[in-house]
Amino acid sequence: MARSSRTPFVILGLLGLSGRTPRSGYEIKKVIDTVISSVWHESDGQLYPALKELEASGAITAREVNKKGRRKTLYTITPQGRKRLRTWLASPVELGRPRDELILKLFFGSEGELPDLIRHVEEHRRRAEAGLAQCRQWEREGERNPSRYRPFLQLTARAGVRLSEANLRWAEEALTAFSAMNSAR
Amino acid sequence: MARSSRTPFVILGLLGLSGRTPRSGYEIKKVIDTVISSVWHESDGQLYPALKELEASGAITAREVNKKGRRKTLYTITPQGRKRLRTWLASPVELGRPRDELILKLFFGSEGELPDLIRHVEEHRRRAEAGLAQCRQWEREGERNPSRYRPFLQLTARAGVRLSEANLRWAEEALTAFSAMNSAR
DNA sequence: TTTGGCATGTAATCCGTTACATGATTAG
DNA sequence: CTAATCATGTAACGGATTACATGCCAAA
Numbered sequence: 001m002a003r004s005s006r007t008p009f010v011i012l013g014l015l016g017l018s019g020r021t022p023r024s025g026y027e028i029k030k031v032i033d034t035v036i037s038s039v040w041h042e043s044d045g046q047l048y049p050a051l052k053e054l055e056a057s058g059a060i061t062a063r064e065v066n067k068k069g070r071r072k073t074l075y076t077i078t079p080q081g082r083k084r085l086r087t088w089l090a091s092p093v094e095l096g097r098p099r100d101e102l103i104l105k106l107f108f109g110s111e112g113e114l115p116d117l118i119r120h121v122e123e124h125r126r127r128a129e130a131g132l133a134q135c136r137q138w139e140r141e142g143e144r145n146p147s148r149y150r151p152f153l154q155l156t157a158r159a160g161v162r163l164s165e166a167n168l169r170w171a172e173e174a175l176t177a178f179s180a181m182n183s184a185r
Numbered sequence: 186m187a188r189s190s191r192t193p194f195v196i197l198g199l200l201g202l203s204g205r206t207p208r209s210g211y212e213i214k215k216v217i218d219t220v221i222s223s224v225w226h227e228s229d230g231q232l233y234p235a236l237k238e239l240e241a242s243g244a245i246t247a248r249e250v251n252k253k254g255r256r257k258t259l260y261t262i263t264p265q266g267r268k269r270l271r272t273w274l275a276s277p278v279e280l281g282r283p284r285d286e287l288i289l290k291l292f293f294g295s296e297g298e299l300p301d302l303i304r305h306v307e308e309h310r311r312r313a314e315a316g317l318a319q320c321r322q323w324e325r326e327g328e329r330n331p332s333r334y335r336p337f338l339q340l341t342a343r344a345g346v347r348l349s350e351a352n353l354r355w356a357e358e359a360l361t362a363f364s365a366m367n368s369a370r
Numbered sequence: 371t372t373t374g375g376c377a378t379g380t381a382a383t384c385c386g387t388t389a390c391a392t393g394a395t396t397a398g
Numbered sequence: 399c400t401a402a403t404c405a406t407g408t409a410a411c412g413g414a415t416t417a418c419a420t421g422c423c424a425a426a
Contacts, residue, residue, distance in 0.1 A: 003387085005413060006286065013293035026377050039288045043415055048379055069422060072377060082296070089297030093287045093305050097386095101191065102278045103224045103344050108198035109337035111267070112274030120278050152294035155362060159288055159355050166351035170344050177340060188415085190385060211405050228387055233407055254394060257405060282415095 003094055007042055007050040008059070012085040015060060015077040017149060022063060022074035025051050038131065038160055051075060059084055106174075118178050125171035128164045135160030188279055192227055192235040193244070197270040200245060200262040202334060207248060207259035210236050223316065223345055236260060244269055291359075303363050310356035313349050320345030 014028055023031075025048055032042050051073075054060045059081030063074045077085070102124055109117050138157040142150055199213055208216075210233055217227050236258075239245045244266035248259045262270070287309055294302050323342040327335055 010289065013289070013296065016293065016296040024377075036289070036292060037283070039283055039285050039292065041282045041284070045416075046414060070376065085293070086297055089290050089293060090301040093290060093308065096284055096286070097226045098222070098224055099226070099281055100224045101281070103341050104195065104198070104221070105274050105278060106337055106344075107221060107224065107341045108201065108270070108274060109340070110334040111198065111201040112271055116275040123278065149295035151362060151366060152291055155294070155359050156288050156292045158358060159291075162351040162355040163348070166347040170347040173343060174340050177336060181336060209405075231386060255404065
């Protein structure tokens with residue numbers, strides 16, 4: 001069976017967290033692109049059709065508003081939608097199939113040029129550093145933001161910290177190994 | 186621009202490493218599913234058409250053989266194919282778009298049930314443990330396998346070790362946090 | 371006035387998986 | 399004898415991205 005789209009559940013999840021406050025598709029997209037950008041992403045071409053489907057199936061309700069000439073549709077999650085969300089949250093995590101281009105290129109390293117590999121790993125290190133700083137900041141921000149979802153925010157941030165640290169450490173190890181290879185020639 | 190398929194490059198990479206020893210599509214698939222299974226995967230529906238395309242474009246050559254009634258096609262990389270491989274290896278790493286369902290479900294944790302989340306994280310921990318053991322074994326095996334690509338094998342195994350360690354540690358932290366949440370109620 | 375943000379959508383296209391199809395050999 | 403492995407493919411389907419399309423408002 002093909003993996004079904006998880007776009008509806010991201011929408012339900014975010015509308016669930018926002019509670020009674022309705023959100024527009026545009027706002028949902030922005031939350032995805034900022035708050036959970038390191039965890040998930042969606043394209044417009046997925047998002048807007050999914051919103052329509054969710055409304056048609058009764059998982060969310062739509063309300064058209066006009067704010068200063070700008071028309072927008074605000075969505076709210078329904079009890080039915082919450083039920084669907086909970087069912088999904090309880091269901092086993094579908095694993096992503098591995099596709100790590102950096103490690104793949106490294107695995108083929110003997111067929112390429114060392115300087116190129118070094119560049120790739122340096123870039124990787126830069127990303128890991130940036131990610132680490134970002135996640136650490138989220139952790140700090142979370143500390144002075146008490147709410148029912150605070151512990152979950154903390155946990156997701158912590159995951160990012162651990163992963164970034166691992167990437168960073170490995171990048172250093174790899175660069176050290178490359179230096180050794182260079183001087184060994 | 187849509188991300189172009191990297192299937193051809195995986196094939197070129199593996200045929201590159203195997204050097205003058207030709208490989209069948211079936212063998213290539215098996216290497217993918219065993220040696221680099223934690224880094225990459227391909228489906229038959231991608232692999233076989235890609236082999237035909239690569240042959241048509243001159244990156245690999247095909248030779249039909251019959252071994253005890255079984256017909257198979259053995260492929261060898263051409264100098265042209267090596268050039269394409271090197272070009273790809275030198276080009277910037279295309280980042281995968283984030284899609285971490287576990288962390289996403291955790292982020293929505295306040296909308297679900299704690300026992301479900303605990304199950305998900307325990308499953309995650311099991312996978313991390315298995316992955317760690319596997320990668321450590323590859324590291325040890327690599328030590329008594331001297332060849333020109335040994336250092337790269339070691340490095341990819343090391344990446345797996347670091348990532349698995351991070352996942353494991355985080356899983357433990359998360360489970361501790363869950364326990365605290367449970368007793369706090 | 372033009373750039374950028376707000377706001378929503380559709381169509382073409384492509385990547386990739388699954389299911390289907392076939393058939394021979396070898397080990398249990 | 400039958401299950402597993404070897405061996406190669408195709409077709410249908412579906413998920414996802416990109417490009418395109420439109421239009422208003424606010425700020426520089």
